[in-house]
Amino acid sequence: MTEDEAVLHANEAFYAALNAKDIVAMEAVWARDAPIACIHPGWNVLAGSEQVMASWRAILANPNQPRVVSGGERVQVEGEVAVVICREMVDGAPLAATNVFVRETGAWRMLHHHSSAIALV
Amino acid sequence: MTEDEAVLHANEAFYAALNAKDIVAMEAVWARDAPIACIHPGWNVLAGSEQVMASWRAILANPNQPRVVSGGERVQVEGEVAVVICREMVDGAPLAATNVFVRETGAWRMLHHHSSAIALV
Numbered sequence: 001m002t003e004d005e006a007v008l009h010a011n012e013a014f015y016a017a018l019n020a021k022d023i024v025a026m027e028a029v030w031a032r033d034a035p036i037a038c039i040h041p042g043w044n045v046l047a048g049s050e051q052v053m054a055s056w057r058a059i060l061a062n063p064n065q066p067r068v069v070s071g072g073e074r075v076q077v078e079g080e081v082a083v084v085i086c087r088e089m090v091d092g093a094p095l096a097a098t099n100v101f102v103r104e105t106g107a108w109r110m111l112h113h114h115s116s117a118i119a120l121v
Numbered sequence: 122m123t124e125d126e127a128v129l130h131a132n133e134a135f136y137a138a139l140n141a142k143d144i145v146a147m148e149a150v151w152a153r154d155a156p157i158a159c160i161h162p163g164w165n166v167l168a169g170s171e172q173v174m175a176s177w178r179a180i181l182a183n184p185n186q187p188r189v190v191s192g193g194e195r196v197q198v199e200g201e202v203a204v205v206i207c208r209e210m211v212d213g214a215p216l217a218a219t220n221v222f223v224r225e226t227g228a229w230r231m232l233h234h235h236s237s238a239i240a241l242v
Contacts, residue, residue: 078223085233096235114219
């Protein structure tokens with residue numbers, strides 16, 4: 001598996017956890033050592049595992065949370081950090097996402113997620 | 122100057138170039154070697170210096186482009202990459218931004234910018 005493939009695998013694990021509404025799998029996606037952050041569509045910045053994981057618990061517990069289909073991934077690995085930029089489709093609406101990963105004990109773990117709506121103009 | 126300060130300095134140079142509507146200064150902010158990307162508020166992903174710089178030329182040439190005031194910066198340096206998460210105020214509207222920098226020949230240069238509106242709920 002190339003480094004890019006390993007990063008894409010981590011990126012897929014994030015969307016798989018989201019769509020499975022599996023909070024344990026979601027927690028496993030995120031970095032343990034580095035301070036994490038998250039910007040959900042339209043939300044303010046969430047910083048630190050307490051805020052970030054509370055948001056995921058709420059999202060994954062929401063019975064109306066639609067599936068998120070990701071695609072068009074672009075991967076950029078720079079040393080111990082990797083940036084994935086991708087599209088998301090949520091309930092027919094397109095979004096753009098930035099997913100930053102950091103290598104911790106050999107595994108690519110999510111450091112930051114930023115997703116926002118694409119306004120079709 | 123600490124590493125965090127050097128990253129914040131690069132982050133400030135980005136907003137200074139934007140507010141000065143100085144395309145030469147804006148080009149100097151961005152990475153030369155690494156493939157850059159940009160997600161403006163509501164826009165689709167722009168990838169590569171041609172697309173990214175064309176967008177900045179259009180934005181900086183727009184006489185109605187308001188000032189962007191940044192604040193609340195959080196810096197995370199991981200080796201050769203740094204992530205700045207900050208707030209932006211544009212024409213009274215709050216946005217959240219992710220700015221990723223990469224170290225190139227000793228200088229922190231922007232690899233990716235993602236900015237999106239915060240919907241007040």
